[in-house]
Amino acid sequence: MKNILVTGGAGFIGSNFVLYMLDKYPDYNMIVYDKLTYAGNLDNLLDASDDPRYHFVRGDICDPVTVEETIQKYDIDTIINFAAESHVDRSILDPDAFIRTSVNGTYVLLEAARRLGLERYHQISTDEVYGHIPDGYSSVESDPLEPRSPYAASKASADLLVNAYFVTYNLPVTITRGSNNIGPYQYPEKVLPLFATNAIDGLPLPVYGDGRQKREYQYVIDHCEAIDLVLHKGELGHAYNIGTAEEMENMTMVEILLDTLDKPRSLIRHVEDRPGHDRRYSLNTTKIQALGWQPRHTSAEAIRKTAVWYRDNEWWWRKIKEGDFKEYYQLQYGERLAK
Numbered sequence: 001m002k003n004i005l006v007t008g009g010a011g012f013i014g015s016n017f018v019l020y021m022l023d024k025y026p027d028y029n030m031i032v033y034d035k036l037t038y039a040g041n042l043d044n045l046l047d048a049s050d051d052p053r054y055h056f057v058r059g060d061i062c063d064p065v066t067v068e069e070t071i072q073k074y075d076i077d078t079i080i081n082f083a084a085e086s087h088v089d090r091s092i093l094d095p096d097a098f099i100r101t102s103v104n105g106t107y108v109l110l111e112a113a114r115r116l117g118l119e120r121y122h123q124i125s126t127d128e129v130y131g132h133i134p135d136g137y138s139s140v141e142s143d144p145l146e147p148r149s150p151y152a153a154s155k156a157s158a159d160l161l162v163n164a165y166f167v168t169y170n171l172p173v174t175i176t177r178g179s180n181n182i183g184p185y186q187y188p189e190k191v192l193p194l195f196a197t198n199a200i201d202g203l204p205l206p207v208y209g210d211g212r213q214k215r216e217y218q219y220v221i222d223h224c225e226a227i228d229l230v231l232h233k234g235e236l237g238h239a240y241n242i243g244t245a246e247e248m249e250n251m252t253m254v255e256i257l258l259d260t261l262d263k264p265r266s267l268i269r270h271v272e273d274r275p276g277h278d279r280r281y282s283l284n285t286t287k288i289q290a291l292g293w294q295p296r297h298t299s300a301e302a303i304r305k306t307a308v309w310y311r312d313n314e315w316w317w318r319k320i321k322e323g324d325f326k327e328y329y330q331l332q333y334g335e336r337l338a339k
């Protein structure tokens, strides 16, 4: 493993992963391949911009010609596919791009990896592929996939394709299924940066429903460490859950966030819930722990660290919130907040 193609590497987790890998492995080259949708942002990669081991290619993973040209140009041996439309609310408003990128795009990458004989294809997946999980149970990797939103269904479809390429063509694949990530460079439509930046500006925090949904909040660099471990020590053809194994109600997250930013609870506004909102996700992480991984941050530590980053990095998020984001926010929350 030396020349790694990181698709979706200008997004939140992908960019954190690129910076982490450049720092950790002096002899690896990181080639970011990204369409730069609204969620892709080269500001996330500013710290790598002068590094000769980092290259950026603007391209769509659904475009087989550019994908193959890039693999050949940079002598790629490994693909890590982070590219996806990633926001559940947007998948409810308009699923088209979700299906296209996760299903067709994953297929294009798998075909390229197969035809060009790459050393490894790694798929970044999510806990949402397991669907809503009842209290008292945590998903294991062999559980059936029961996605409930168009986003989750598009990700589950990609996992099934990856598995099919392993079984049918013996392609060397691995999959990781991460829980909710938080940290620097997350587009402010997602709950943590949305609430942190709203709180900083003294704006209401629109909490879906009763806010008693249970989630894990995982620090993005912990997730990157686990992906790195699976790349180097994971068993081919296997999926690995990555999470804190510590669940938290959304309301608890909101309270920790407000306390960290020294903002009043009166900013909390309960609004109409997301349709089909999964009440609970929970991952059994025994398999990744057996490889030697443990998260370094508790959920509370991850929330506090993330809140402080948004407080200290207005340069990054303020221009996003002042752009097209406003239109999306109005569509998603305008009526909900007006009720």
Ligand SMILES: NC(=O)c1ccc[n+]([C@@H]2O[C@H](COP(=O)([O-])OP(=O)(O)OC[C@H]3O[C@@H](n4cnc5c(N)ncnc54)[C@H](O)[C@@H]3O)[C@@H](O)[C@H]2O)c1
Binding pocket: 007, 008, 009, 010, 011, 012, 013, 014, 033, 034, 035, 036, 037, 038, 039, 040, 041, 059, 060, 061, 062, 081, 082, 083, 084, 085, 086, 087, 101, 105, 124, 125, 126, 127, 155, 177, 178, 179, 180, 181, 182, 186, 187
């Ligand atoms: N954010 C989370 O909490 C979380 C948790 C588990 C898994 N994941 C998965 O991790 C991956 C990254 O998530 P994220 O939160 O960083 O998302 P993000 O939306 O911040 O980034 C996605 C990136 O993919 C790029 N992209 C989208 N469509 C593309 C296409 N057709 N071709 C090339 N590039 C394209 C975008 O420009 C963007 O840079 C996704 O696959 C997501 O499903 C995310």
